[in-house]
Structure formats: structure tokens, C-alpha cells
Amino acid sequence: MSAGVEQVSPVWAVVAAIAVLAAAFAGAAVDGALQARPGARRAGMLAPVAEGARLLRQRRRTLVAADTLLWRVGVAGLPVVAVLMAAVLPFGRWVISDLPVGLVWFNAMDVMLWALVWMAGWGPNAAYPLVGGYRFLALALAYELPLMFALTAPAVAAGSLRMADIVAGQDGLWYVVWMPVAFLVFCASVLAFSLHRPFDAPLARDLAGGVLAEASGVDRLLLLAGRHALLAVGSGFAVALFLGGGSGPLLPAWVWFLAKTLLLQSVLLVVRRHLPSVRPQALMAAAWAVALPATLLQVAGVAVVVVARG
């Protein structure tokens, strides 16, 4: 176990799950505040409360020959994956599971989304959600490789796949300073796997909402909450991997971690409002012909620095 981060009792997992949902709610509240303008229906900080209450009272839609099992698994899976990711995320000085391969665990969980979003699209037995599910896989094929190599950069620098070691390796100098490309690619990937713009084609308006088209009631609530939970946890990982985790003066580590995470989450929420939606077929070239070589060069640079430092 590394200095600085200690593993806490598994009972805290309950608190972690609640914290993930609270962070997701904070993201939704920020989003609501950003949408607020005079005369707007359902906007402002309390919009998610109103929307959540409305969806909880709404009847769940049933469709002919729906694959209910896969649909439910896909819909409920989004928040579950967010919580499973958080299991290896150092929250200031505490972590639920100090897995030696925590970074690979995070990667495996974000690959889970390939299956879950597709299942959420397949389940209703309707055309628009199915097209949405396929669109997500097309996007995922494009963003996953740059994401994997962006994850490699901090792991190479820290010489470890353990999240605690990666946080400890940023003592003095945050990784974002000398691996900005990996940081940007990672942030873009967070927007991508949490189905936010510019990567929201699976939920786009031209598909009548795509994966969301047939989801109503608690199903819709879980999908929307899952998106925000994934964005929150993804921001948390960006902080742990690139922004020094809980390091900062005076205040305790968890306060710094939380402040950085919420700030990055809000920045991502603001940024995505100013970006147009990317068509899935247009992302492949940008991701593989531009982002992938840039990330590989970043990893190569990091490797040279690590070898030179000895």
C-alpha cells in the first residue's frame, strides 16, 4: 500500500454509492442552472428534483416483444457501472478497494458500457433505440483506443496500475502539466462514455431520442441519472489521474478532491453545451488518424522522461 492513500472498510461502499448519486445530482443541478432562462419550463438548480419526481410517478412503457431482461440490465447498468468505477477511485486519502490494477478495472468498467448501452437500445424492440445502440458502438470503437493510450500515460509515469500510486506519483507536479494531450483525450472520452455532447448521437433528436426514445418512468430516470453519474465519476478519475487527486494546501485531501471533481464536472458540462454533435461515422477518422497518434506520441514522450529520470 502506498503512502497517502489507505483502503477503508468495505462498508463505506454504501457511502460511496450515495456520494456518486449525489455528485450525479449536482451535475444535473448545474445542467439545470445552465439551461435556466426567463420563461423556460423545468430549468434551474431544482429541475432534476422536479424531473425525477415526474419520472418516478410516470408509468413504465411496455412494448410488443420487448427483450425485457436485456433492457432492464442495460438501463440499470449505467449507474451500477458508475458505482463500480468509483470503487477503485481514491477519494482524497481513502479508497474502497486498493486494487493493484485499478486503472485496468476502470477501463474494463467503461467497456461494460459498450454492452449496456447496446442492450438498452436493443431491449425495447423498436427501431430508433436500436439505431441509437449501434451508434454508441460506432462511437465506442472510435474513442476507446485513444482512451486506452491516454490511460497508459499516467500509468507509465507512475510505473504502476494502482490508482494510489498514480496519485502519489503526482507529488509536486501534476500529470496534466506534462501530459496535456492525454488529459484532453481523457476528458473527451469521459464525455463520450457518459453519452454527452459532442458524443450524444446515440440519444440524438434525429432518432427521437435514440436509446431514450422508448424509455419512460423509472427506466428513463435511471438512464439520465446514469449519464450524470458516469460524467461525475469520469471527472473524478480525471482528477485522480491528471490533477493531483486530493493534493492541495491547508484543506483536507477529500475537500480538494471533491472541489476539483465538481469543478471539472461543471467545466465539462459547460463545454459540451458549446459543441455540436458529432456524427458517429465522422468520429472514426478524427479519433484514429489524429487523437490516436497524438496520444501515442504523448506516451512515448512520457516514457522517455521516465527513463531519463531513472
Next chain:
Amino acid sequence: MLTTVLFIVLALVAVAAGIAVFRTDSMARATYALAASFVAVGAMLLQFNLDYIGVVTILMMVMEMAIMAIFMIMFMGMNPALMPMSMVHNKRGSLLIAGGVFLVLAAGALLVPWPARRGAPAPDLTVSLGEAIMGNKMLVMLTVSPLLFATLVSALVLANPRGRYRPYPKLPAPKQSESGPEHHGHTGGGH
């Protein structure tokens, strides 16, 4: 005690999901039942403290099944994949093969004299796994793997330079009539 119970539960899940692959009548369910089976196996590997192999098994298998679902459903002719269909064929032959393989593996597991453990596990199993696989060939592997990877990506890019929908990065529009066929090469279309 708890570990044993967990192991048994995971083993049962792996086998039950494996059976479900052939009992279901939906291609999507069969695919993800197989994925669930592999995830259970990956979790069992985690129980052996083989963290890296366990997590990578989960990662690879889920990714593989997601891709497999696309291709299976895309290329199934007039798309019976969207309709209920049987997941078995050649029942007699596959029963014989499966039974035979099971007997051989089970006999091997029971009859081979397993050696006792010598020494203790390394503190970082991921590092020692890499050392064991690569060893003194590390430099070769490190040189070859980026080359292979770059070859894969560039072969894909070269094979389909214009993409299916529009050129990227933007290529000049091909000159259709006034220039002869000998000038076509530079647009990237190729002959």
C-alpha cells in the same frame, strides 16, 4: 469460507450462463449470456489474486461480445437474428465433442499429480507476469508491438482513405472529365 461460497456461486453462474447460451432463442441473449459466463470466469481469476488477467479477461470478453453482436446481427442474411431462432445445430456431433473434451479435461485435472508450491508469489504479480511472458525478449516486443499497431491502423486508413461517407481530412474533389485517368491517383482513390 466466504471465499469458497463465492467461488462456488461464480462457478455455477459461469456454467449456467454457458448453458443459457444454447437454451435461449435470441441471438442477443445468447451473446450476452456468453459474456456473463466469461465475466464470472474473470471474477474467479480475481479470486486467485491474478488481478491483471482477471480484469483483462472481463474487459476483452465484454468488448468482444459487443462487437460480435454487431457482426452476427448485421450479417445474418435476411436478418433472422432479429427473430427467435434456435442456437444449436449439429447436435450429435457437438454433444460428442463437448463430452469428450470435458472428460479429457476433468481426467487431467483429477489425475495429474499437481506439484506443491515452491517459493512465494511475487509482490507484484502483474510485473512478474510480464517478465515471465516477455523476459529477455522485452526489447523486441517493445519494438514490434508499436510497429504492428501502426501497421494495423495505417492499413485500415489506406484501405478506405475516403471513408464511407465523406473524405477526411478533406481531400480535393476528384477531377471528373477534363483530366485523364492518369491524374486520378493524387485524390487518394487509387486504382
